Amino acid sequence: MNLHHLRLFRAVAADGTLTGAARRLNLSQSALSTQIKALEASLGHDLFERRGRNLVLTEAGRIALDHADAIFRTAEDLAAVMRETGNARRALRVGALATLSRNFQMEFLRPLVGRREVEVILRSGSQAELLRELDSLALDVVLTNLAPPREAETPWLVHQIGEQPVSLIGTPRRVGTRDMQSLLREEALVLPAKDSALRSAFDALMARYAVTPHIAAEADDMAMLRLLAREDAGLAVIPPIVVRDELTSGLLAEVAQLDGIREHFLAVTRERRFPNPVLAELLSRA
Template sequence: MQLNYNHLRYFWAVARDGNLTRTAARLNVSQSSLSVQIAKLEQRLGHRLFDRTGRQLVLTEAGQIALEHADTIFASGDDLVSTLRDSGQPRKQVRVGAIATLSRNFQLDFIRPLLGRHEFDIVVRSGGLDELLGALVALGLDVVLTNQPLSSALQTKLVSHLIATQDVSLVAPPGLVSGDRSLPRLLRDYPFALPAQGTSARTGFDGLAGRLGIVPQIVAEIDDMAMMRLIAREGAAIALLPPIVVKDELASTKLVEIAKLPGVTEDFYAITVQRRFPNQAVAQLIYPGRFTTSPPTAPTDHSHSLSSKPPK
């Protein structure tokens, strides 16, 4: 016997509300009818989906699994309608995920071409990379922004677009560094706040210090660019950052660029999932106006595309 998707939708509604009475009122059906629909789904699946705690319904382990599948199924349905409907229909939603540690200035630059365009609703969601990629695969997001490259295990499902490679600088408040600003002296004499290991900027910095034979004094390792920005403003250490992260502070001279690091860069990626009908607004963000070539019509492999120029 095949799954009855009406039963699944009723279960999905109750699971999201956590309360049978509230769901019945919202859907304008009786509680008994709602209970019957869920009971039929439980019978079909062979597992109890809810435990009752007082007046609240709490998902069982089987219920959690069913909810995850229901989220994916109904998100796919919404995406189908959104993708294939006529352009004259209501506003098109663009759902962007960004790792929580990513520069807010960079995120703003990415979505800026859509700001003020009334045909688009822009949703920006922050979170961990694994969480966001899961939502992307489930079609709950259209694109994920990150400064971390994909692991080889994920490259069969996802497409990684290198959308910007930015130079990285040493920045600090005015007056923190005096006299000789040569790189060997800076690395020997001053404390540093650095990105966490694994990022392209940190790898480049460690390689540069190693070639100079210097072990720098590292007082902080931070994977959150917003926190790194605050550390730099406090003046406790020289920070290693792409200038875009602190462009407002540099413009107001609250921070100054102490030195550029030759060959040390930070890479920024837009991750998409391979789809027959991709969100065209996202394709416009990744390609036209940012790239010198047009987007491929059906990407089938892990790809890297380099921006003609980095965001401001």
């Protein structure tokens, strides 16, 4: 068995046809078929079965693909480490959920600010996009407030790196001198989106208070919740860290923390043979 055969096998498994895989690999279909048969002979098992025009993995094929993926992932990991070896600077590739508080991201990365030997590469995106890049080793870590699904086959390591209280926050004019329950009954509210953990916890709190809130706006983006609060669209349900500057300046005022509601911040990594030492340092500080 050789790695070239495994690479061709992965291509056929991904495409599902010899014709399509051969086209992408710039090989003739007959040459590709010969290579796959040689791999099957060396393993002693058929890796594909034909269904119509498609090739479907056999049970042995699925096992072989899992191992092949692990082999090439380790090779990519090693290549990434070797590219960094001997360089005066190390890169840390960070993905952050697009809706995550920028203030929190800065708090996590603050220990690296000003360090000339470290280059931080940041990108934002959806959870699904970022996890795909983490899985392919294009990212070292994903910062999020959404725990990824924990299933037997997932490689994710989830580190809780912080939590923040969630408060009722608004402009001083809107807040006035009323108590929190009066404000919740009487004022328009700016809330996290319905599919968020924060919103579920807030809705449960309203049920306990027997309050039907007047919803002025909903958003799944902390930056948008911050802007809506600044524009006095209503009282916002938001972690104070998101509007720290506005609270300090007096532009916004915190009514009170909401009982039992907290925002959890997570760093998601994957198992790696050669972990990034800069990331290990950050996680040890969190």
